[in-house]
Amino acid sequence: MTTNTLNLPVPVPSAVGSLDQYVQSVNRFPMLTAEREQELARRYRDAEDLDAARELVLSHLRVVVAIARSYLGYGLPHSDLIQEGNIGLMKAVKRFDPDRGVRLVSFAIHWIKAEIHEFVLRNWRLVRIATTKAQRKLFFNLRSMKPGLDSLTQGEIADMAETLSVKPEEVAEMETRLSGRDVSLEPVGEDDERSFAPIAYLADPKGEPSQALEAEESARVRTEGLATALESLDPRSRRIIEARWLREKDSATLHDLAQEFNVSAERIRQIESKAMQKMRGLLAED
Secondary structure: OEOOOOOOOOOEOOOOOOHHHHHHHHHOOOOOOHHHHHHHHHHHHHHOOHHHHHHHHHOOHHHHHHHHHOOHHHOOOHHHHHHHHHHHHHHHHHHOOHHHOOOHHHHHHHHHHHHHHHHHHHHOOOOOOOOOHHHHHHHHHHHHHOOOOOOOOHHHHHHHHHHHOOOHHHHHHHHHHHHOOOOOOOOOOOOHHHOOOOHHHHOOHHHOHHHHHHHHHHHHHHHHHHHHHHHOOOHHHHHHHHHHHOOOOOOOOHHHHHHHHOOOHHHHHHHHHHHHHHHHHHHHHO
16 A cells, blocks of 8 residues: 555555455545535646645546446456546546536546547557547447347448438448457467468568569660660661650551651551561560
């Protein structure tokens, strides 16, 4: 047990010991009267009296325990939920304004739940299933509103969407996320050779570094080889090849080039064929 510097009638709860002992300890702290709460809050706000803040926190630890208990259905340890809720309580005490005419317990509930919500979303799954404000609202409301373990019917989805003021497809998507489970990327267990983990079919062979480097080098060689082959052509042949094959769009026709060089289309075809044959030979050598 730590030393009680506030002259409170019960010991301050320790970080060691069982959860039951902790709960029994915090339940012994008396709830503050409105006058005492106002006095302590003003002492902390005006003079940064840490003893006053400490008494405010200790007298509301039972509230955190009660709120944390309502989140046990997410499969997370009660002690961890309480710890996160205590952080929210301390944030509430720091921001509490005694002149607003609101009791600390009413103000603190929001902060306690906010910290617990964040903890649940961080730890319920390896991959976070709710990131936006709307998704978080759906996550917690959907679990409490869902009548059973079976999948929601279209009617139930429509009713929930109307109640929560969201689109039915958003309810359906969150319900799908909730019903999913974490899957190991790598094989798990002794018989790994028979395991068919996602790593076996999610791997992209094109992304393998050596193959990517090989493809990049091949593209470079082809580009340089093409430039060399073009330089080996006479100006007219180069112009025909570029106009016919190297434009991204609007490639020239044989008749277009025939008019440009004042020859027949058949002559342009012959020059093109001869130039292509020469270039293929040079590229094959590279």
